[in-house]
Amino acid sequence: MPTLSYPGVYVQEVPGGAKPLDTASTSTAAFVGLTERGPDTGPTLVTSWTAFQRTYGSFIADGFLAHSVFQYFNNGGRQCYVVRVTRSNATVASVTVNNRAAAPIAGFTFSAKNKGAWGNTLLLQIEDGTLDPGNLFKLSVRRQDNASVLPDDPLGIVPLEVFDNLSIDPGSPDYVAAVVGRGSALVDVQVLPANAASLQHGVHRGGVNPVLPLNANLSFRINVDGDGLQTVTLPTAAGTATALNDVRDAIQAAVRLLVKKKTSTDPAAFTAFACSVETVGAQSRLVLQSGTGTAASSVAVQPAAANDASIQLKLGDGGGGRSESGNAVQRPANATAIQVGDAAVAAPVTAAVAGSDGTTAISETSFSNAFPLLDRVTDFSLLAVPGESTPAMADLGMAYAANRPLQDVFYLGETGSHDDTVAEATAFRNQLTTANSYGAVYFPWVKALDPTGQSRDPILLPPSGHVAGLYARIDAARGVWKAPAGTEASLNGVVGLAVELSDVDHGNLNPKGIDVIRRFPGAGVVAFGARTISSDPSWRYVPVRRTAIMLRVSIYNGIQFAVFEPNDEPLWAQLRLAVGSFMTGLFRQGAFQGATPAQAFFVKCDAETTTQADIDAGVVNVLVGFAPLKPAEFVVVRISQQAGLASG
Structure with a gap:
């Protein structure tokens, strides 16, 4: 309140009673798996297929993550996190080159940005800088198609990256290690300690x-x-x-x-x-x-x-x-085309280490060990390990989703690529030991055109990428409370299925919680199941669990203002108003059962939910209940025959 010292009108801005809550995102996915290249130290947010290619490369033969991300965006996804997994003995491609001193010294090591055989395809060109040819140099990075065959005209390949007027002075803003390390998506540069011994008279x-x-x-x-x-x-x-x-x-x-x-x-x-x-x-x-x-x-x-x-x-x-300054000879020696990882050891190259994707076996644990990298990421809600289609992987994925502190993630699993009968899908379900409601399993795998063009026939792909994109599309169009299934839940980019199922086959799998992908005339290939793996009837359906996740995260984020506020009726009223307004907005969008808000949900925060003992312990309790919408799985139409009536 301002000090009232003179007669007049005083205007003061005060906060309103209701603090609006934002609806949490429900359609951002996280994919874990093998990629051609990219960082393996944490998740990276990508917002398009082009952005994925820029960081993680393209399709590979021994993994389905790239295919799944491509189909995620193709089916309606907007953004996703990618976590790269690498084999334990994967290596980074590198090459060490001399500086320009009269007695050559191994002055620089150029290495691929991250692990993998992809680094062996990089070609470096080193030449004089444009502004100061005597002291500065220019680095161009190219990439050849085949690491085992040097191109006849490497300079005919358009450079992917060019760094001009680089300096070897650590105090310069153009210092090579800093500029390339910060600006390149392909290479890193290390200036070797021995390089500092090379000096000349200016x-x-x-x-x-x-x-x-x-x-x-x-x-x-x-x-x-x-x-x-x-x-x-x-x-x-x-x-x-x-x-x-x-x-x-x-x-x-x-x-x-x-x-x-x-x-x-x-x-x-x-x-x-x-x-x-x-x-x-x-x-x-x-x-x-x-x-x-x-x-x-x-x-x-x-x-x-x-x-x-x-x-x-x-x-x-x-x-x-x-x-040329005194340290100009510390520049790397000029060269037309130096192959990172596989250059011949001859001047100016002194050493080369080939990049490798590794040969060690990779298991479900290899992927689950990458899950903790997502612990601090709070804005994704779907998780998939495309192509790692074993019961053990599904168990690990659903366990991680259920054990996150906020339980804010839903796992998308799939049966094995060779599971093409009801018996095999049933056997997959029976092997699951983590049967909670934080995941769903889809069957069978789908067929799509080979994006690499190497196969003339459609290739089998895991459905999790398609389904994650479908979830995002349905969420945006209808809301998370709408089951991501039915004739509108078409899977884009699918030209066939590993197996076509009948109604009887579907009827045997649906009670077991296996979500079936089917083909229907006029609708194409669609997701036609929306059940979790849980045996608890309350959490049988995917939209019920995902709606609860959305409510939990939205309310958690939205009532942070209450922390350290006085724990009494004014705060309780604010909480009731904030959460009640949020729930009313969802009710008007059709998120809950019931004809009135009172039938659809309740919000309780008062002396009954928060006792004096709670107040003494610094606790305020808000009780929120909602009547979830459940999908109409079985639409029964009763038809009776009416006897002929006398004409009147």
């Missing part, structure tokens, strides 16, 4: 064949070791010289006479400065070298304001000169 190499005599153009500006630009004026005699060696001597003498401008500059940068002539065939050029050999050692040349000699001497950028 040097500026002029362009070829200076034009003599200089005549009156006897000046240029020079910056040695970053001390600052100083004007160098050559003696008059240098203007008439026609031998480059004479000009060389004059430059060396003139620079050595300069006085440093900064206290921190090593005097040897000037006193030991050297100028030489480098000759290659018929071409000659001047080479200006700092007197120090530190990482900061450098020589830069710029034109003078008057009587400039830099163009004739071919020094500086305008004359075609090129500077």
Whole structure:
């Protein structure tokens, strides 16, 4: 309340009585399984099939996760989490290359971003940087189709990633390890410790064949070791010289006479400065070298304001000169195409380690051990391990869903790929030991066109990816309380089934909690079952359990405001109002049974639910009950024959 010190109108904003609750998401899935590539340290949220491919690659022969994610989006899914599982002996592809020092040192290790044989398909090109060719370099990353056959023209492959003007200075914002590590989805770079031992004297190499005599153009500006630009004026005699060696001597003498401008500059940068002539065939050029050999050692040349000699001497950028700092030799050696993981060990490559998907056996435990990576993810509600279709896997999946602290996940299981009879599906169900309501099992597998194009015939796929997308589609169109089954629950991308079931077959499986996928004329292939595995009649149906999960999560998230509030009637009234308004909104959407709110649900929070003992313990109890909608599994139509009536 503001201090009332003068007559007038005071306006104060106060919170309203009701705090709205948001409905929790029910259609975000999490898929666990083998992928071509990608991180195996935690879940990644992907929002499209393209995003999945960018991070996890494409379809593989020994796993169905990619197929299932593709069909999840194809059937109505909007976003999902992916957890990659790798074999224990999977390795990361890498290659170690020399730096540019006169005595080559293994300066850099380039490795694939994560484990797998996919890393062996990466090709690296290393060349001079665009802005500062002497000191910076450019890294291009390409990917070949077949790791075992090098392409005839690797540069003809369009680079997937290009990093230009990279530095080997750890203090630079363009430091190679940081820029590539942060920006690349394909490779990481490690600068090896021995690389730091490679240093040279900072040097500026002029362009070829200076034009003599200089005549009156006897000046240029020079910056040695970053001390600052100083004007160098050559003696008059240098203007008439026609031998480059004479000009060389004059430059060396003139620079050595300069006085440093900064206290921190090593005097040897000037006193030991050297100028030489480098000759290659018929071409000659001047080479200006700092007197120090530190990482900061450098020589830069710029034109003078008057009587400039830099163009004739071919020094500086305008004359075609090129500077290299003291640590320029720490750059990786230039190379056209270095194959990560499988490069031949010959200069500039010093070592290569092939990437591998691993050979160790993988079991249900391998996948369930990845479940805890999802513990801190709270915005998904469906879980599947596509293709790992064993009773043990279904048990582990449903146990994880039921044992999460908030019990906020529903597991989608499936029978085995070779289960194509009622007896085999029944045997699968009988082997389940975790028969709770936090999961459903679908039968049989479905047939789809091979997205890789390798098979002309349809391939068998686990149905969990299709079904997860179907759940998301039905939730968005009708609500989580609508059973994800029936003639509107068509499975997109399905061209057939592992087995076509009859009504009698279906009748034998439905009471056992096996959700059957069937084909109907006019409707196509549809999910035609919506039962959980639970034997408890209260939680027999998928929409009942999933509605309860939605209510639990929504109310949990929505009443966090009550924590540490005074535990008395005003708080209880707020809770009744907030939860009651939320439940009323759902009732109006048709989420519950009953003709009136009183018949559909109740919310109780008062002195009866929260006793003085509870208050003393810091506890407030809110009791919420709802009348769930249950699907009309059996629609009975009674037809009777009416005897003929006399015409009247």
